Amino acid sequence: MTQVQPIRELLAAASRPLVDARAMPPSVYSSSDFLAVENESIFARDWVCVGRASSLPNVGDYITHELAGQPVVILRDRDNQIRALSNVCLHRMSTIVEGSGNKRVLVCPYHAWTYDLSGQLRGAPFMTETTGFCKESYKLPQIRCEEWLGWIYITLNKDRPSVAQDLAEVEQMISQYQVQNYTECFRETHVWDTNWKVLAENFMESYHLPVCHAATVGGHSKLEEMDCPPGLRNFNYHWITKEASLPIGNAHPDNTRLEGRWRKTTALLTLYPSHLITLTPGYFWYLSLQPHGTGQVSMIFGGGLSPEFMADPKAEEYITSLKTLLDEVNVEDRGCTEKVFRGLSADAAKPGHLSYLERPIYDFMQYIADRTAGFERSFALAAE
Structure with a gap:
């Protein structure tokens, strides 16, 4: 398979309207020639x-x-x-x-x-x-x-605008959290047997939560209340407002920055190409992905607490409970995403229609098509 087939199939999928959107074609995940294009046009050029x-x-x-x-x-x-x-x-x-x-x-x-x-x-x-x-x-x-905002970014592209310029809109959207003051409590690296885009897509949609994460966070996920706005040029996002499964998922009583619904609102951010963040009033966790061949992804995994929870006498207990939960969530996600890669590698694999809850995947697909094949994206609807 050359890069021509996956690019042709990707452009066809990215051109479909949202109401009739389908998942990306299998060739986009399994073609080593297409991965070479991704490395050249995405990972060598973006932050x-x-x-x-x-x-x-x-x-x-x-x-x-x-x-x-x-x-x-x-x-x-x-x-x-x-x-x-x-x-x-x-x-x-x-x-x-x-x-x-x-x-x-x-x-x-x-x-x-x-x-x-x-x-x-x-x-x-x-x-x-x-x-x-x-x-x-x-x-x-x-x-x-x-x-x-406390993260380190690198790029091989001497002409790329600054990170602050690229992400000015998302910085404004999440400014009330003040994530730059959160403390990272753990950082690890892992390699999973799946394609980097499969793992990225898994992170950016909550449609799978009640099923894949039935034993952990799934029971706290009310899909009917999730808001999936249109993505913007350098990121997509969605919001979840809920009573958290952990006390640290909502704002600490000493938190005076967040008011009203923001005290219970979680932001799920995909900063293209591969920085994935769950940001809550009390904690954050993130992944940063790098392809390791078509069938493996190298992953930085980290997380930590807001200043109020770090100052709490029970901080060590909160850190332990967060790490325990996220380790369990990762086990579930690894199982799901590795099954997806095995499935899309089969001859019978065929992409199906996307749910409206998978709107971020649609935006991500158009970003990939933009970077690898010159697809022209539209941003008629501004972020809220």
Whole structure:
């Protein structure tokens, strides 16, 4: 299968009106040629979240990430600023650091070329007799890196507008939560056996909650009360107003920022391409996805509490209960999304009609078609 078939089928699906919308065709998930287009036109060009700034509290703290096939290290430098660098040595092109941790300098494990936290080469053993070698001319390429509401974003695209500009509308919509002041209490990485878009779509719709999550959060989900407005250029979203299954799902008594229905309202945000956030008055959790082939997705998973719950004497109990719940939810979601990928890989797979509760999936499909095939999206209806 070449990239022609999935693009043709995707454009046909994206062109259908909302009232007759269908899911994306199987080829869009299963084609390795189409994934190559996604990496080039989406992940190499858009902003991608790599976690919370609070995960790098100290000078020398670092995390690594692979963005569209490019190894990147994100760190806090000696000026206490977060920056992103190419994680490829300028000598024989080995990757330099792995995973996460803290380093005073970055030392290549192959020949011990050593870089400071700004990326400047500081040491290169047995190179003094090499004609033409100039240590000062070696500096790891900088990768664009910005913070937004406590999250770190990186992009390979030098011309991309800032994160704040891209997400100005969503920032205004959720400003009353003040999520920049929430504290991340856990951060993990996982790899699931499904396509990245299957997992993204699973997060952005609540239609599956009563069934897939019957044992956890499903019983608290009133589908008839869910609001799924039209998405905007760089994100889609929907709202749930409910009595939360956990006390931390509603506003803490000491929370004076949120009033009325906002004290019980949860925002579910999909920031394209792959930053997925559940934001409640008391806690948040998020995923950031990176394709790992057509049938695997690498996932950053994190979450934490609002300032009022962090200041509560029972904060540790709240953190434990949140992590326990989300671990159970992840088990359920993994089962559902891996089944979807196995199913769409079958010869008999055929996309069906979308529910009105899956409006965010329709918007996401048009975003994918825009980025990969030049589909022209319309935004006649503004966000509320």
